[in-house]
Amino acid sequence: MEKFHQIELAEHDWGQLLDGLEIRAESWKCTADYLRTGRIPSGELFLIEDCRDEEEADGLAACYAAIIKNIKSQMEAQP
Numbered sequence: 806m807e808k809f810h811q812i813e814l815a816e817h818d819w820g821q822l823l824d825g826l827e828i829r830a831e832s833w834k835c836t837a838d839y840l841r842t843g844r845i846p847s848g849e850l851f852l853i854e855d856c857r858d859e860e861e862a863d864g865l866a867a868c869y870a871a872i873i874k875n876i877k878s879q880m881e882a883q884p
Contacts, residue, residue: 830869
């Protein structure tokens with residue numbers, strides 16, 4: 806059974822947390838693109854993440870995107 810946590814942070818702190826998650830999501834997305842094409846996106850500077858293949862990188866990018874979406878929807882639902 807999955808365990809859920811309720812965490813209270815100041816709005817600014819949530820913003821910082823979301824910024825970090827968005828950076829990780831973008832890094833995994835860029836890694837997947839690199840593994841698919843062999844090219845680094847124009848003007849992008851990033852470290853290629855360590856993974857098996859582009860499917861794993863896509864999965865991790867999607868996981869981060871889902872976490873971000875979940876946090877934002879919960880924040881928007883609050884008064």
